[in-house]
Amino acid sequence: xxxxxxxxxxxxxxMKPLIIGGVVIPCKQGLIAHSNGDLLIHTVxxxxxxxxxxxxIGTFFPSSNKIYKNIDSRIxxxxxxxxxxxxxxxxxxxxxxxxxxxxxMSPYIFLMKSNLSSDLNTEINQISIKxxxxxxxxxxxxxxxxxxxxxxxxx
Numbered sequence: 001x002x003x004x005x006x007x008x009x010x011x012x013x014x015m016k017p018l019i020i021g022g023v024v025i026p027c028k029q030g031l032i033a034h035s036n037g038d039l040l041i042h043t044v045x046x047x048x049x050x051x052x053x054x055x056x057i058g059t060f061f062p063s064s065n066k067i068y069k070n071i072d073s074r075i076x077x078x079x080x081x082x083x084x085x086x087x088x089x090x091x092x093x094x095x096x097x098x099x100x101x102x103x104x105m106s107p108y109i110f111l112m113k114s115n116l117s118s119d120l121n122t123e124i125n126q127i128s129i130k131x132x133x134x135x136x137x138x139x140x141x142x143x144x145x146x147x148x149x150x151x152x153x154x155x
Contacts (some may be wrong), residue, residue, distance in 0.1 A: 006042070006152070112129050
């Protein structure tokens with residue numbers, strides 16, 4: 001068994017759409033990022049890479065490379081998962097927590113899980129996605145951005 005952890009935080013301030021877990025969520029502004037800003041997918045990538053000791057998302061997709069500008073993060077996830085599958089790992093489970101004061105994530109969680117299940121070719125019941133607020137504390141509480149944490153168990 002191999003355990004990996006991923007964390008990411010992005011500030012609001014982009015005119016891009018807000019995309020979390022591959023789902024476009026209605027919001028006045030998107031997240032500032034080199035890619036499409038899907039921080040949930042970014043944390044899953046980092047957790048997967050951490051579990052197999054292959055570095056982090058920046059190792060494979062550096063923000064200095066213009067080819068990744070505004071790229072769909074789901075493409076990056078599929079790329080990384082294909083590399084990890086070559087090492088004969090399978091996903092036991094993925095546990096994700098989105099920390100956001102705004103917007104509410106609960107209406108979109110099933111779609112996020114469906115996207116991950118499809119992209120990782122795993123059962124949807126192996127993926128847990130939860131959302132919480134920061135109780136109006138700190139930058140998340142002031143609605144300045146969104147954070148996300150992911151833990152993955154590979155076998």
